[in-house]
Amino acid sequence: MTVRPIVQIGDPALRRVADPVPVGEIGARWVQDLVDDLVDTMHDANGAGLAATQIDEPWRIAVMEVTHNPRYPYKPPIPLTIMVNPTLRAIGDESTAINEGCLSVPGLRGEVDRHVEVEVAWHDRVGDAHVARMRGVTAGTFQHECDHLDGRLFLDRVTDPTTFTTWDNYDRHHREAFEQRMHEYVARMGS
Ligand code: NI
Numbered sequence: 001m002t003v004r005p006i007v008q009i010g011d012p013a014l015r016r017v018a019d020p021v022p023v024g025e026i027g028a029r030w031v032q033d034l035v036d037d038l039v040d041t042m043h044d045a046n047g048a049g050l051a052a053t054q055i056d057e058p059w060r061i062a063v064m065e066v067t068h069n070p071r072y073p074y075k076p077p078i079p080l081t082i083m084v085n086p087t088l089r090a091i092g093d094e095s096t097a098i099n100e101g102c103l104s105v106p107g108l109r110g111e112v113d114r115h116v117e118v119e120v121a122w123h124d125r126v127g128d129a130h131v132a133r134m135r136g137v138t139a140g141t142f143q144h145e146c147d148h149l150d151g152r153l154f155l156d157r158v159t160d161p162t163t164f165t166t167w168d169n170y171d172r173h174h175r176e177a178f179e180q181r182m183h184e185y186v187a188r189m190g191s
Helices: 029-045 137-149 167-189
Strands: 049-052 061-066 080-089 095-102 104-113 115-121 129-135
Touching: 029 049, 029 061, 029 080, 049 137, 061 137, 080 137, 095 137, 095 167, 104 137, 104 167, 115 137, 129 167, 137 167
Parallel strands: none
Antiparallel strands: 049 061, 061 080, 080 115, 095 104, 115 129
16 A cells, blocks of 8 residues: 655646556556555545546546545545546536535635536546446536546636635635535435
8 A cells, every 4th residue: 555645736747638548558567556556545635536647647547436525525425436548528518616625736625617417438447448427516526537637727717716715714604505505416416
């Protein structure tokens, strides 16, 4: 088990467009080790997801898992998902504002417009191909992680900078209303 340092905003690693993993290499030791490090580091940081660019590795790999997470109590569960070379496309043109944070952006949250429904295709850690439609808050989490692989942070998508808030002020002034809105959103979307 290797918990790796998570690079923080300002590090050029976060702005790199990651390279696809050659599909024939997915079973190779270096890819398997990288996947293990991502999962261990995500768990250690109590995050909902982590992309390889966040541990300074320029490969298109991201991992996600949501169990009950006090950082994000409104997020529906996502089983441990390992995505190699994920691609994502929007279904329809509906979007919704989601208040996001990021392990690479310490202390800050802000509101981002995310597609309500997306189709995601990826390879898992043994190379099997998957395609799935995601909706609601879960779709937002997938969009956040795929953005990392293109060198994008949630900050780039905050259209109203007055929504930026520290976590303390989020807890104090915004959490209750946001979690209520997300609770209703998840009930409507089913995820
Ligand atoms: Ni992030």
